[in-house]
Amino acid sequence: MDFDQPPVVSVTVDREHPLDPEEWPMTIPAVAQLAGEGLKLSPFVTFLVGENGSGKSTIVEAVAAAYGLSPEGGSAQGHHSTRATESPLTRSLRLQRGLGASRWGFFLRAETMHGWYTFEEQQVNPFRDRTAPLFHEMSHGESFLEVLRTRFDSPGFYCLDEPEAALSFSSTLALIGALGRVVESGGQVLCATHSPVLAAMPGATILEVGDWGIRRTTWAELELVYHWKAYLDAPGRYLRHVLD
DSSP: OOOOOOSEEEEEEOTTSOOOTTSTTTTSHHHHHHHHHOEEOOSSEEEEEOOTTSSHHHHHHHHHHHHTOOTTSBOTTOOOOSSOOOOTHHHHEEEEEOTTOOOOEEEEEGGGHHHHHHHHHHOOOTTOOTTSOOGGGSOHHHHHHHHHHHHSOSSSEEEEESGGGGOOHHHHHHHHHHHHHHHHTTOEEEEEEOOHHHHTOTTOEEEEEETTEEEEEOGGGOHHHHHHHHHHHOTHHHHHHHHO
16 A cells, blocks of 8 residues: 555545536636546646636635635634635535645635734734744735745645745745745645746646646646747737737
8 A cells, every 4th residue: 555645646526515517616617627527636746827717726725625724825723714705616625635644734825815924923822933923024025935934844735826926036936946845845736826937847747727627738838838938029019909
C-alpha cells in the first residue's frame, strides 16, 4: 500500500447529492465537467488558468472548504466569516485524501485576506507570539509575502486564489520560490491565477478552464500567454479597440 501520497489525490462530486444542472454553478462548463468526470490533482502544483467567470476560483474555493479550510482564507484551525458566499459546490465535493499525508493546509484568497488579517489580530490567545506580524501595518504586497513566509512553511495542502493580485513582478517570482519550497517539503498546491509569470513555474500542471470546460495544456499554449505576448509586442493593436 502506497503511503507516500499527496494530501489530495482527486476531487469528485457526490452523486447521492447532485447539484441542479440548470442552476449556478453547474451552468459553468468547468464545474459541470468536474461533476461528471472528477478532477485529478498533481501531487505537486496544479494551476487553474482562465478568464473571469470561467469557474477557476469557484473550484479552488470549494476544494479548500471541502478540505476543511476557512472559505474566506486561513487554515482549518481558525474559521471566520464576514459574509457567507460559498457556492453549493462546496457541500457536494468529495476529496480522495492521500494515505499518511499531512492534514495541515492554508487558503490564501486575495479578495478576503483583509478580513483574515483582522481575524488574526483579534484572536484572544495568551500564548500568542507577541512578535507575530501585524499584517494591517504592511502594504498589500508586503502582507502577502509575509503570509507566504510565516504560513507556507510546512508540508500540507495550500490553496491560492489569484495571489498575484497584490504582487509586483519581482514579488510574483518570490511567490514561485515559496511554492517551490512547499513542494520540496512535501506539500501540494492548487492555485487559480491570471498570471503568465506564475503559470510558468517549472514542473506545474496547467489546467485551462473556459467554455470548453477543463483541459490540460502547456504554458506556451495558454490563450493568456498568447495575448500577453501580443499585447506587449504591440499594445496599440488592443488599445485602439477599447479606446475607440
